[in-house]
Amino acid sequence: MSNQYDYDVIYLGGGVGAVNGAVPLGKHGYKAAIIESTAIGGTCPNFGCTPKFTLDVPAELAYRTSQFQTIYGGNKLKVDWYEDMQRKHRNIDADPAGGMKKRLKAAGVDVIHGYGKLVDNHTLAVNGKHLTTDKIVIATGLTPNHIDVPGTELTHDSTHFLSIDHLPKRLTVIGSGYVAIELATIANEAGADVTILMHRDRVLRGFDSFLVDKLVNSLKQRGMHFVPNSDIKAIETHNDELVVKYQDQKLATDYILDASGRNPVVHNIGLEEVGVEYDEHGIKVNDHLQTSVDNIYADGDVINLGKPELSPVATFESKYLTKQFIGETTAAIEFPPMPTNVFASPRLASVGVNPEAVEQDANYRVQRSVLSGEMYYKASGQTVAARTLVFDKDDFLVGASELSDQAEDAIEILNMVISWHISRKQIQGLINIFPSLGSNILTSF
Numbered sequence: 001m002s003n004q005y006d007y008d009v010i011y012l013g014g015g016v017g018a019v020n021g022a023v024p025l026g027k028h029g030y031k032a033a034i035i036e037s038t039a040i041g042g043t044c045p046n047f048g049c050t051p052k053f054t055l056d057v058p059a060e061l062a063y064r065t066s067q068f069q070t071i072y073g074g075n076k077l078k079v080d081w082y083e084d085m086q087r088k089h090r091n092i093d094a095d096p097a098g099g100m101k102k103r104l105k106a107a108g109v110d111v112i113h114g115y116g117k118l119v120d121n122h123t124l125a126v127n128g129k130h131l132t133t134d135k136i137v138i139a140t141g142l143t144p145n146h147i148d149v150p151g152t153e154l155t156h157d158s159t160h161f162l163s164i165d166h167l168p169k170r171l172t173v174i175g176s177g178y179v180a181i182e183l184a185t186i187a188n189e190a191g192a193d194v195t196i197l198m199h200r201d202r203v204l205r206g207f208d209s210f211l212v213d214k215l216v217n218s219l220k221q222r223g224m225h226f227v228p229n230s231d232i233k234a235i236e237t238h239n240d241e242l243v244v245k246y247q248d249q250k251l252a253t254d255y256i257l258d259a260s261g262r263n264p265v266v267h268n269i270g271l272e273e274v275g276v277e278y279d280e281h282g283i284k285v286n287d288h289l290q291t292s293v294d295n296i297y298a299d300g301d302v303i304n305l306g307k308p309e310l311s312p313v314a315t316f317e318s319k320y321l322t323k324q325f326i327g328e329t330t331a332a333i334e335f336p337p338m339p340t341n342v343f344a345s346p347r348l349a350s351v352g353v354n355p356e357a358v359e360q361d362a363n364y365r366v367q368r369s370v371l372s373g374e375m376y377y378k379a380s381g382q383t384v385a386a387r388t389l390v391f392d393k394d395d396f397l398v399g400a401s402e403l404s405d406q407a408e409d410a411i412e413i414l415n416m417v418i419s420w421h422i423s424r425k426q427i428q429g430l431i432n433i434f435p436s437l438g439s440n441i442l443t444s445f
């Protein structure tokens with residue numbers, strides 16, 4: 001611990017990465033501070049995971065019940081967007097990241113509201129003051145991309161979309177990644193006429209196309225439109241409506257969500273002045289999450305490590321950094337398999353080895369199965385469900401993906417099988433609950 005500086009560690013940016021690093025440091029008696037310009041907790045609890053999930057739950061329920069439409073007398077549940085948004089305002093906006101703020105306070109972490117910049121490798125400037133510190137952690141996250149076409153200022157980002165009280169009748173979404181598919185699915189269930197303008201010809205790149213194709217077909221059957229290789233040229237206003245010019249076509253619409261990706265926050269925070277190296281994918285770090293300047297580290301989405309940009313990954317990194325700072329480890333960071341889920345309906349989740357990357361490799365065996373005919377999925381009304389498993393040459397599970405109404409939980413189970421290297425024999429020695437999602441998965445081994 002340092003007497004030479006105001007703080008032992010200052011986090012620049014106050015997202016999940018920073019909060020989950022600063023709290024344990026504070027509890028261990030270290031002087032820690034967080035500088036945050038927008039909202040404590042950052043993207044996930046304020047503008048990302050939590051508001052999205054809150055709005056999604058009724059939409060997902062509507063999708064699930066639609067599979068029992070005949071049983072409900074032919075009536076389909078329809079999401080009331082306005083009411084759903086009021087629920088989100090009450091649950092999230094009334095006390096944003098309330099739990100995190102309490103934890104920071106209890107741990108004695110100073111929270112400084114303002115825009116911070118590095119001055120030198122031990123000094124940060126915020127609100128016209130200089131704060132000194134032994135170590136700095138840059139945790140500035142990502143910011144939405146804006147497509148580079150005339151009229152881009154007429155589009156909105158996910159933060160805006162997750163706060164609108166009135167759902168547009170016609171919604172156009174630029175991009176077909178996580179944000180695009182998740183928010184488009186919710187809007188579609190709430191009755192908007194949704195068009196996805198794809199950059200190229202694949203939706204949700206990185207996921208197994210055997211599963212993605214089934215998700216896209218299901219969304220198309222439920223009224224969503226997909227335009228591959230859309231080649232957007234301009235966005236204009238004509239009378240009261242927006243017009244997107246793409247290929248040689250025009251699309252009239254009421255709202256445009258730009259979900260064309262997110263870029264690391266690396267500009268205008270003093271990186272050049274202090275010599276912290278970065279590129280367009282983020283801050284460069286070594287296997288100790290240390291930047292090109294010895295006492296400056298980076299954490300979370302802003303890091304360029306080619307890993308998934310997910311909340312639990314940012315938390316994993318901040319816990320590792322805490323252990324390093326308090327002297328509990330000197331080892332390099334080792335990432336376990338990182339599971340991920342697209343909160344569409346149905347869900348699409350995956351973990352471990354990507355089946356498409358090893359399909360032709362004799363060291364692996366890829367097993368794809370349609371689940372909708374199996375008892376558990378059939379009885380629970382799941383008409384769109386499939387799973388892909390990847391086994392290594394010793395018959396251990398090394399990769400798993402699932403498309404189903406409970407894919408995120410299926411993949412949590414399979415993540416343990418992969419991460420803890422559980423053998424087929426061990427799984428076969430268990431007694432399961434029947435019927436259940438778990439037993440459907442485990443008895444398939």
Ligand SMILES: Cc1cc2nc3c(=O)[nH]c(=O)nc-3n(C[C@H](O)[C@H](O)[C@H](O)COP(=O)(O)OP(=O)(O)OC[C@H]3O[C@@H](n4cnc5c(N)ncnc54)[C@H](O)[C@@H]3O)c2cc1C
Nearest residue numbers: 013015016017037042043044048116141300301309310311
């Ligand atoms: C719509 C959406 C939905 C998502 N859903 C999920 C999900 O379901 N599950 C999941 O795991 N992940 C999800 N994510 C991703 C998740 O939000 C991020 O992985 C996570 O927030 C990363 O945390 P972080 O701390 O690295 O960055 P952030 O949470 O982005 O925090 C960075 C913070 O730094 C602040 N900052 C930046 N520059 C400065 C400065 N100079 N001075 C002071 N403060 C500064 C910003 O204001 C921000 O609050 C979603 C993202 C989006 C956009």
Ligand SMILES: NC(=O)c1ccc[n+]([C@@H]2O[C@H](COP(=O)([O-])OP(=O)(O)OC[C@H]3O[C@@H](n4cnc5c(N)ncnc54)[C@H](O)[C@@H]3O)[C@@H](O)[C@H]2O)c1
Nearest residue numbers: 147174175176177178179180199259260261262309341343
């Ligand atoms: N459920 C979750 O865990 C979750 C949810 C949302 C976001 N996230 C995280 O946030 C990150 C960012 O998500 P995202 O959806 O913003 O990014 P993304 O990288 O997943 O998707 C960006 C999309 O925009 C498209 N695109 C790029 N340039 C374009 C252009 N000029 N015109 C049209 N389309 C264009 C890409 O082809 C891609 O489909 C993700 O990588 C993910 O890690 C996670």
